Amino acid sequence: MAMKAETSLQVALIGDLVGSRRHPSRAVAQEQLIAALGVANEVVPAVQPLAPTVGDEFQGVYPDVATAARAALVVRLALAGDLDTRCGIGVGSLEIVGSSDYGLTQDGPAWWAARDAIVEAKRREGGQTKRLRTWLEVHEPGDRDDTPEIDVPLVNAFLLCRDDLVTRFDARQRRLVLGLLRGRTQKDLAAEERISASAVSQSLRRAGAFSVLAADELLAGSTS
Known part of the structure; x- marks a missing residue:
């Protein structure tokens, strides 16, 4: 018996690895991606947790734009070495139309919009905003009255600025910001990094990390 299609309004996320073809080992790159997706699924609540699909891609579903944006951030922070991701x-x-080895088989405007968004993010990387890694698109809702009010240009302006800062983080700064998002204290992080708490604070401040975290909280409040 065919599965009955179920339709609902959602926030879809599609991501892929950036520069994976230049990685010494595609297998290692894939393992690191899967590990990063696992961290994101622990830190960020999802309607459908992030999972790899085909090639270097992954996808997930979230209850709102702010949560999806945070998930995209956590994946980037959790990746090791020179690996990075791009997300739409x-x-x-x-629409849930079935299931497969990758999980639920889905289709619909949320996925089309996410695909358009990742294409736009890649296009913009080729210009003056080369550090951009995340973009938002909203499918025209037609006559639906349950579409949340989202200021798309404002959210994309936030993503442009956030990604520019995050792309400049060094490996330690990524670990520190990820630690804070996981609920660790600066004292805990200092012990793990074998540096002083003052050095942790200075590194985060110098990188603009506190602004990234504060902006993340403000976005969550504005889109909830």
């Missing part, structure tokens, strides 16, 4: 976030209806 799409808002629209989402």
Whole structure:
């Protein structure tokens, strides 16, 4: 018996690895991606947790734009070495049409919007905003009255600025910000890094990390 299609309004996220073809080992790169997705799934609540699909891609579903944006951030922070990711976030209806080895088989405007968003993010990387890694698109809702009010240009302005800062983080700064997002204290992080708490604070302040974290909280409050 065919599965009955279910449609709802959701926030879809599609991501891929940046520069994975230049990695010495594609297998190691894939292992590191899967580990980073696991961290994101621990830290960020999802409607459908992030999971790898085909090639270097992964996808997930979130309850709102701010949560999806945070998940994209956590994946970037959790990756090791020179690996990075690019993400498209799409808002629209989402249809569950079946299941597969990768999880639920889905289709619909949320995924189309997420695909358009990741294409746009990649296009913009080729210009003056080369550090951009995340973009948002909202599918035209037609006559639906349950579409949340989202200021798309404002969210994308936030993503442009956030990604520019995060792309400049060094490996330690990524670990520190990820630690704070996981609820660790600066004292805990200092002990793990074998540096002083003052050095942790100075590193985070110098990188603009506190602004990234504060902006993340403000976005969550504005889109909830």
